[in-house]
Amino acid sequence: MIKNYFRITLRNLVKSKWFTFINIIGLTIGIAASLIVFVYISQELSFDEFHKDADRIYRVTKSSERDSGMEYDRAVPYPMIGALREDFSQFEAATLYHSDDRPLAVIDGEKFIVDHALFVDSGFFDVFSFKLISGNAKKVLGQPNYAFLTESLAQKLFGRKDPVGKKIRLRNKLDVEVAGLMEDVPANSHLRFDMVVSYPSLSMDYIGLNIADLNTWEMTMEGYAYVKLRPDANMSDVDEQFEALVNKHYENNDLVKRRFVLQPLLDIHFNQTLGSPTSINPTSLWTLGIIGVFILLIACVNFINLSTALSIKRSKEVGVRKTLGARRFQLIRQYLMDTFVVAFISGLLATGISERLIPVFNQYFDMELEVNVFQNIQVLLFILLVVIVVTLLSGLYPALVLSSYNPVKALKNSIHAPGKGSLFLRKGLIVVQFFISQVLIIATVVIASQMDYFTTKSLGFDKDAVINVDISKNDEATLDRVRDRLIVNPHVKNVSFALAAPIGNDGFDTHYKLASNTQENGYRVQIKPADYYYLETYGLKLKYGEWLTPGEEKSARNLFQKDKDVNVSYILNETAVKTLGFSDPQEAVGVDITTGVGGYVGPIKGVIEDYHLDSFHEEIMPAIIMHVPILYYNTGIKISASNPQAAISHVRTVFEEMFPDEIFEYRFLDDEIQELYTQEQHTFTLFRIFSGISIFISSLGLLGMISFLVNQKTKEVGIRKVLGAGILNIVSLFSREFIILVLIAFALAAPVAWYSMSRWLADFAYRIDLQAWFLVVGVVISAVITFATIGYQSLKAAVANPVEALRDE
Template sequence: MLKNYFQIAARNLKTNRSYAILNIFGLALGMAGAVLIFLFIQYHLSTDRHQPDFDRIYRVVLDLHLDEGIEHEQGSAYALSTALAHDYSQIEKAGFISKLPNVTLSANSGSSVKRFIEKDNVAYADQGYMDLFSFDWIQNNGSVLLSEPFTVVLSEKMALKYFGRNDVIGKTLRLNNAHDLRIVGILKDQKKPTDFDFNIYISLPTLKKLDRTNWQEEFGWISSRNFTFIKKSEGSSSADIEKALKKNGTKYYGETSKYYQHKLQPLSEVHFDERYGGEIRKSILWVLAGVGFFLLVIASINFINLATAQALKRSKEIGIRKVLGSTKSQLFWQFMAETALVTILASVLALIFVFAVLPSLNNWANTKSFYPGVLFQFEVIAFWLLTIITVIGFAGFYPAVIISGFNPIAALKSKLGTQQIGGIGLRRSLITVQLIIAQILVIGTLVLILQLKFFKNADLGFDQNAVITIPLPKSDTIQKTKDALRNDMLQYPDIKSVSYQYEAPTSSMGFGGSVRFDNRVEWEKFVIRDRFGDENYLKTYKMPLLSGRSLMKRDSVVEFVINEELMKRLGVQDPQFILGKQLEDGASGFKGEIVGVVKSFHLKSLQEAVEPCVIFANPKLYKEVAVKLDTRNLSQSIQHINQAWQKTYPDEVFSYEFVDEKIAKFYEKEEQLTSLIRSFAMVAILICCLGLYGMVSFMVTQKTKEIGVRKVLGASVADIVSLFGKEFLILVAVAFLIAAPVAWFAMTNWLNHFAYRINLDWWILASGGIIILLITLLTVGYKVVTAALMNPVKSLASE
């Protein structure tokens, strides 16, 4: 019997090819979109879940309780890790890792030296970190790997990169052309996804040897690049550990302990908590899950509309089957089999779509984890099968019930009424639901695009265009060498300015702390941010001075340039008045004179408010050289810089990055979200167009005779088009009245996450409605005009 059902279904689909193509294509788009969204969500939800004892591992984060609010800090002090391991019985293990960006590594590989700059995959780590997390070892020289200075562990990928093979235990990797690191272990490449994707682990004792200052012993020296992890003991409570940490606050932070409150962040939340540098909010994933669900809904609505519209053409077939003895149950399962066949064919086409789009999904998620093999994972196959079953049930049940319930006599006489095939009102409602979803997605996409454009075009308070930054060799601490490099660069007229700095004005740099102004005894009740740059820093970034002057090149005297925001926080309104006043920077311990005030600028992304800031020279911390270029010939300017670099540092790798590109990375998450929503909005609109086409096909079929009569009585083509146009204008208008407030509410909540945002004006909402209206008119226009131009004799004969 089942075989017979599918044979008949195949014949019907072959006979009604256009109907089958529309249904298969619409369902395939919806299913492909749902599967892609599932892959994206699964990728994020599975981050680091492959770790053993996943539910017992926590990252120690910090809340700074300041007088003007709470600042959330993902990093920690190095000293904290050691204290946790010794002071708390509830903690089984503690580990520490510190990111080490832009380091030069080299290795002798046969007859040549391979040298690279590693930008973001190197870290200092202690043995505790290696014991906390799971690693697959290819080779190691014992259980204790990173307890000695000048040792390093490489991933297999790095071993192949530097040596061409992975059996390199005992060989040497040179750090910053100054220190030899002995290789003590080779790891398999880390399992993905993970938030801690490092390929080179240098022993933490190495850092102690290279930097003998006392910062390693100070709990208050906190960096966003340093992470402390713990694994709590069986049966212990994270809340109890937090309470114990709070009690020991005075031991660690002395009189300032009231400002510091440590929290244990579960490993499962590290990826999602944006307060502490998380990659993506879970709420965004649920929004995308909703989009995937709605793609399936509107695709299924298309099937319902097209199936019921097709029912009129098949009424005599149903009548004959009933007269010949087919039961209602048999006809029901016959049409469910037809739905199953269409859905299975659509799922195959959807699979092809998914294969084609996987590279784009890698770009959206900023990963390389999506490859054809992921489609054969158990979770994906289960979701795929569940989707097929759900679509068959949701899309096929209603048409099957309606069609199997036809009155055989009415079907044979073609006397079926509108209500017997589901009613035009139901189809209007279904189309309206589609239009509502499409308008919400279109309005949301417009808001995302406009907000992203606002981010990219906003005035940051300085000129970041045509400025490149070059990482400085870590081993170079000689000022004369830096001066020589600057002089060589400035020999070329297309190089306008050269400045040494820690980072650009807008960056992820987190240096800062307390400040004391003039003769005031108390420290101010707010924190400031530090920016380190030389006497050319303001010139390179064209930072406008409100009063005073830029920094001067001096060896001992400390000078400060502050921003307008700091001036106002200090209670001073006139920039001239603050010049010459004394300032003490608590983070660096520097004391000096305020010599200039610059217009306030954005220190971080526009997601955050402008903060008070002080700019001063700190040569020991300079790690980049910033170069302002002539925009008329950038490639020639880069070549000139490279020539000067090779002259000064012949053994160093030359690499550079444009400042505006670095700033654009602040908005990668918004860029990814915009790409995703925009792509799926286009899919939703395309599916919706197929639904509209099905709706107008049904209406034209219903009113074929009426169109002929109207034309015989003198109606023009415009009159016929107007007859149908009013119908769809009403549907679009009703959908807009529902979609607009929903979209406004959702996008207002999203925009409220940003300190600087666009205004959600009425025209943005109206534009979404107009776009859908135009698409609707274009979609139905062809079918309506074709019906209006039909010979009325043929229209009447079709009855």
């Protein structure tokens, strides 16, 4: 029986080659798109679940309530690890690590860059389930000068040689011995690293901040603590113990209300306030999932529309089979078999296409997705489920329509057109297609406009033709010599030493307040350590007062030395001045303030125009520029835009001669700024891709529909032409109905797109305003594509010889 069904199915598919081709292509693209989306979402939802007892692992976070509001921090003071082990009874294990980005590694004189290293204590592998290949981590990580490497890093540093026992020098400051290997960190881990170094190896000298104490509760840098709760842990007891810890170690907790809170490990990847560099907005994830479903739905709509339209051609077959005794459920089963074969073939093709597209997807989006049916049961189940759902969704209704035909009418060829219900459904499904396509088109236009806003809106400083180079040695003599050697080249316009460029996450936060105010606990502020040339190099705009002087910078070399007198002056941005209560920024010049940087009291020497310290997601916060030479680890170099390669070549020569033990690396500032919007760029790309896919699949469906309609109305067209109808009348006959459907879809899509993109734009503190023309673009593009799709077939019918159409009459 099944063999017979299958034989009939193949005969029917071959008989309607053109429509079979359209259905298979549409379904293949729809299934491939949905499969890639499924694999992506599956990985995102699985973040950190590979850890044993992941539901009992938490990160310790800190919140501080000040006059300016709540502040949240993922990092904690380094002494926290001792307290977690000694003062808490609800934890099964605890660990703390220090994060170290891109340290230099030297092996037998050969230099490498390690993407990410962690200084971890002996409890690291008690909390996390990263897999060790060799070595005793519990023993070794409690001792200084040991390290474990991932397999990939070991291959990079040592090739095929056994690295255990080998020596590595990090940042030309610390020698460590390789104590073992571990498997590469899974792609679905929010913790990304290539090397773990024993925590006792960490020192302030290595970090480069000899001015501070690693063991003070008042300092927070790059230390992150995690705990694993006991199965029977009582969270209220944990909260009480944290409260006791705060009272024990913070004297001024009445002024600054501090709290330590446990954040679930499985929440980190989706948390927008206390997330990680890999965090994703859950709304974006589910939006992508909905779009994937919509793409598949459009393909199913094509199948349903074409199948119900073609059902007329199979009416005689239905009549014969019913006359010979076929029951309705047998006819439904036959038609579902037809649909299943098409869906199965499409599923196979989609799997093959996805496997070849995934590497491209991974490379562009910097991911590690895999589509492997034989190794990933979830992928196999998804494909089977999609094939079954598509079979039922696309085949059941046409099967019911086809099997309901009256055999007498079918044999008399009295069924010339589908019923009103079927016609209404087809039009409704076409509206759904246009609706989805227009929502995606409008969203793409809005995102493109916001992306353009990123690049055209003034940031408040000059980002063009500026490169940044990190340095490891920042004594006065070295910096003076580097600057003198760089500036002699005519292609180098200016040089500035600082902790970081004006924008980005390389500043550090503290508090500030008026020196005369002893009651307030201060306001949050970002400190930007910078030299005398910072203003000119980055094109900042000084609005009131004066800029810092070289003499003040020389005096600042004695910062944090208790036996030295230091004159400290501050440059505040407009927001920082307004936060202090000055309605006129000019009135703030000369007023003394104090900050958390050593507690020095000094005057506001100048006020600069507000500039963006971070991406457009964040509002401009208070910022202070001051001289802190001990923190000058970045060189900003303004180069000639007319010959950047000559400038970079000169900079490379100087740095390689001045810092022979380092690897020369530079970054264009505008490229770094673009990286702040990586997620938005990826969103824009995905919307463009999915808009294109939806338009293409919809166009395929329209092409099939217009081909069928032209064939059905051949005689009608012939009669109209005989009666004097022109080409435009004939083309209008076929186009008018579809254009109306486009307009109906637009009426539905416009408010949905407007609301959705308003929500998306709300994530940006600085954004474009939604314009009516964004919506108009959607309907215009849909109308043009619709007319272009049906135009050829309509024109072909319009210019055909009416004699050929009426010959049989």
